Amino acid sequence: VDKFVIYNHQSDDNTQAVYEDLAKHYDIDVYYMQGHDCHYPMQQHFLDTYRPNYDWVMCHVDPDEYMLPLQPGKTIRDVLWDNWDMPYSALGVYWTFFGSDDHQTDPDIPTIEAYTRRGPIDHPLNHHMKSIVRGNGKGGQVYATNPHVYTTEFGTIDLEGRPILPHQGLNKDNPNSTNIMRINHYWARSLEWFEKVKVPRGYRWDRPPT
Numbered sequence: 229v230d231k232f233v234i235y236n237h238q239s240d241d242n243t244q245a246v247y248e249d250l251a252k253h254y255d256i257d258v259y260y261m262q263g264h265d266c267h268y269p270m271q272q273h274f275l276d277t278y279r280p281n282y283d284w285v286m287c288h289v290d291p292d293e294y295m296l297p298l299q300p301g302k303t304i305r306d307v308l309w310d311n312w313d314m315p316y317s318a319l320g321v322y323w324t325f326f327g328s329d330d331h332q333t334d335p336d337i338p339t340i341e342a343y344t345r346r347g348p349i350d351h352p353l354n355h356h357m358k359s360i361v362r363g364n365g366k367g368g369q370v371y372a373t374n375p376h377v378y379t380t381e382f383g384t385i386d387l388e389g390r391p392i393l394p395h396q397g398l399n400k401d402n403p404n405s406t407n408i409m410r411i412n413h414y415w416a417r418s419l420e421w422f423e424k425v426k427v428p429r430g431y432r433w434d435r436p437p438t
Contacts, residue, residue: 271372279363294412317367317380320357331418
């Protein structure tokens with residue numbers, strides 16, 4: 229990709245130093261977010277600020293999500309070029325959930341080597357998706373009303389050309405299609421991480437406002 233935009237929500241580790249080091253090699257903008265209700269304003273800020281300047285933008289990608297083209301020899305950019313003339317506002321790319329691989333503690337090897345097992349492709353969690361949105365004057369109005377599928381002027385389709393309804397980030401109607409591209413979602417690093425980080429943090433709607 230050409231640019232990374234980072235929204236840092238109240239991290240208390242060495243994240244800023246990591247970003248400063250990466251910025252020596254990549255085009256990165258960083259914003260620091262505070263409070264409980266910044267989720268949708270953050271996404272709308274990204275769409276309004278960056279969509280006009282880029283052909284395609286993908287909003288709200290978490291650090292545990294890896295985009296993976298699946299056709300031999302094709303990159304993400306190639307897949308987007310294949311959809312250049314589509315009359316829609318956005319493309320939906322399905323998640324594929326990966327588990328902990330029975331790691332009891334966090335493994336000290338790259339993520340794609342540490343986690344190789346996932347649930348069946350028709351598991352309900354694998355009906356989730358994220359959106360890649362048209363920019364540069366194409367795609368019409370787009371509103372961040374859902375972190376997975378936005379409210380768009382011309383609609384959203386998956387990579388098979390099937391329509392996706394707004395707010396339907398968990399798309400129950402269409403079977404998961406991962407023939408062209410998917411998002412590997414590495415959801416749980418280890419039992420230790422789940423117990424020490426995920427459980428105390430809770431679901432984001434239940435977190436305190438500070």
